[in-house]
Structures are given as structure tokens and as C-alpha cells.
Amino acid sequence: MTDGRKNVAIYVWPNMFMLDALVPHQILGLMPELNVYTFARTTEPLQSDTGMKLIADYDLESVPQPDIL
Numbered sequence: 001m002t003d004g005r006k007n008v009a010i011y012v013w014p015n016m017f018m019l020d021a022l023v024p025h026q027i028l029g030l031m032p033e034l035n036v037y038t039f040a041r042t043t044e045p046l047q048s049d050t051g052m053k054l055i056a057d058y059d060l061e062s063v064p065q066p067d068i069l
Contacts, residue, residue, distance in 0.1 A: 005035040009066035012040045012056050018048035039063040 008028050012021050021038060029036045040046060040056035048054055058064070 003035075005033055006067040007064055008034050008036045008068045009063060010036065010038045011069070012038050012046060012054050014046045015049050016046075016054075018050065018052055018054060021054065034068075037064070 010021050010025055025036055025038065028034050037057040038054075039058040039060065040054075041060055043056050043059045045053040045055050
């Protein structure tokens, strides 16, 4: 990002405990100095441990360079 915010990337994967991604995204996403996004191997829907579908913002080819992973 060129707006001065730090990039925070959250990795998502199949069968993950969805709160491992959703809780940090919720908390960090409220901080105006951070740009929070998710990434995975693909942007195709991934099924969490409970069956909820998760869709990453970016795949491995397009993910912006994170400052925090």
C-alpha cells in the first residue's frame, strides 16, 4: 500500500478453525493504520472445519507484500 498503512496478511487453508482467521481480522481490521487481508493458495472457496465457506482476498500469485504475517 502507498497510503502509509501496514499490510497485515492472514493465511487461510482448507478445514481450518475459522475463528483463527476471523478473530484477528475483526480486531486488526478496526485499526485504521492497518490494511488487513486474507490469502490462500487459491481464491476458490475453502471449507472451514464446520463447513462454512471461506474465500481469500488474494491467491499466492497476487498477494500484496505483507508487513505482518
